[in-house]
Amino acid sequence: xxxxxxxxxxxxxxxxxxxxxxxxxxxxxxxxxxxxxxxxxxxxxxxxxxxxxxxxxxxxxxxxxxxxxxxxxxxxxxxxxxxxxxxxxxxxxxxxxxxxxxxxxxxxxxxxxxxxxxxx
Numbered sequence: 001x002x003x004x005x006x007x008x009x010x011x012x013x014x015x016x017x018x019x020x021x022x023x024x025x026x027x028x029x030x031x032x033x034x035x036x037x038x039x040x041x042x043x044x045x046x047x048x049x050x051x052x053x054x055x056x057x058x059x060x061x062x063x064x065x066x067x068x069x070x071x072x073x074x075x076x077x078x079x080x081x082x083x084x085x086x087x088x089x090x091x092x093x094x095x096x097x098x099x100x101x102x103x104x105x106x107x108x109x110x111x112x113x114x115x116x117x118x119x120x
């Protein structure tokens with residue numbers, strides 16, 4: 001009977017050893033699955049955060065593009081206004097030159113007349 005008991009204990013020990021190995025393998029497998037799951041969750045969270053960031057950046061980009069378009073149009077308008085003012089300035093300069101010439105002519109005529117009229 002002792003032999004059987006030892007043999008049974010031995011078989012029971014083998015079964016316990018196999019169960020232990022099986023438990024360890026299951027624990028490792030669960031650990032791997034948990035790690036993979038956590039990575040997928042982290043990846044999903046990061047993906048959502050990045051998509052949110054992309055959306056915000058696209059919105060900011062659109063606002064900046066709109067502002068840029070407005071400033072470009074304003075620049076064109078100001079450029080046209082500058083050209084118009086330059087044209088007016090040239091016209092005024094021409095008129096000023098004409099008036100200056102007329103004044104010089106009138107001054108010359110006046111000097112001539114003053115010389116002709118005797119002093120009284």
